[in-house]
Amino acid sequence: MNLRFVEAFYWVASLKSISRAAEKLFLTQSAMSSRIATLESELGILLLDRRDKQFKLTVAGARFLVYAEKLLELQREVKAEMGSGQAMAVSMRIGAIESVLHSWLIPWLEKLRADHPGLELELTVETTPILVDQIQRGTLDLAFAVLPASAEGVRNRALPTMDMVFVGHPELHRKRNYRLAELAEMELLTFQKGSQPHVTLLDLFRLRRLEPKKVHAISSISAMVQLVQGGFGVALLPRAAVQRLTGFARLRPLACDAKLQSLPIHASYRTDPTSKTVETVLQSAIDFAGGLKNAPKKASKGKP
DSSP states (O other): OOHHHHHHHHHHHHHTOHHHHHHHTTOOHHHHHHHHHHHHHHHTSOOBOOSSSSOOBOHHHHHHHHHHHHHHHHHHHHHHHHTTTOOOOEEEEEEEOHHHIIIIIHHHHHHHHHHOTTEEEEEEEOOHHHHHHHHHHTSOSEEEESSOOOSTTEEEEEEEEEOEEEEEOTTTOOOSEEOHHHHHTSEEEESSTTSHHHHHHHHHHHHTTOOOSEEEEOSOHHHHHHHHHTTSOEEEEEHHHHHHHTTTSOOEEEEESSOOOOEEEEEEEEOOTTOOHHHHHHHHHHHHHHHHHHSOOOOOTTOO
16 A cells, blocks of 8 residues: 555545645645545545535545554654654745744744754745634644634644733833823724734723724734834834844833733644654744743843
């Protein structure tokens, strides 16, 4: 039995789509269909119900999926046992939200490449809803987003949360501490409507019975930074991103009399019985982000 054909069936069954499985394995749809047909011929059973357009496994296909996963796991164990010590040589598709990109993603990727030179990466930076959809569809192997993905075969791990902070222009916002009522009178910038930062910001003012003058919903951190630099308003951003951006942008964190809710970060990934690469990469990210979270804070030199 050709295990490449077994792998093809596993991903077709897991992603519930021949086209998405073909994309996952870098095959054409015709090549994927041919592998499934050959496997069915060898087993003497039909694995897929082709009677209508809706994807469906046959009863035999559902039973064989259990064996397929075991066969692929056994293959992985044999390779690990017989080829231990070999460098990781695989391609991974990683997605992240902008908050992660501007905080710890780049230095972590540098470390990851140094630790695993054979690892090829394809990076996507998108909003949480798009990343969750791509993980569910199987077009990403690992995603770092605010919300966890929910689909068969998808697992989630929580990463350290990100502290949030109001950020203003250093020449326009010179006060040492701001009351939330004062910030409510300013033009406020946060992420797109419906996002966790947008919702929690509105809730923060609502709890204080305050009505903010204007809340602008912007999906790009870079755009928010440019607007703050232009004196347009005050942005709500992850503190870690602000600390990295202040190397080339004029930004000033603003202390206020309200506790800001941290930004949750979840890693979502699909289990792969043929490889533990995703788990290895994910653990590297968790260790790296956790190390940054627990690192001692530098002196602020009089700034909040």
